[in-house]
Amino acid sequence: MKEMLKRIFLVAFIFLVLVAISGFFYMQKHPMEGKKATGKSLNLSGQVSK
Template identity: 85%
Template sequence: MKEMLKRIFLVAFILLVLVAISGFFYMQKHPLDGKKSTGKNLNFSGKVTK
């Protein structure tokens, strides 16, 4: 039981690291400049700004 829990946590940790690394490289290639495909952004109140 203990070994199985250790293995589950290890696999979850490795997946989390892989997601973080791939997200980092994705953000390097596609930075958030505020350039959206629609040209509109939502602020915190939910109103659309241009």
């Protein structure tokens, strides 16, 4: 029973991490409307792109 609970929590944690990472990359490609007002966004290397 304890091993099964550990496995369930581990799978849920990995799933949440994957969702967070994919959401981060999605937001890099599709910024929100509020971000678009400036016309600039930072990419991963820290350079400003228009």
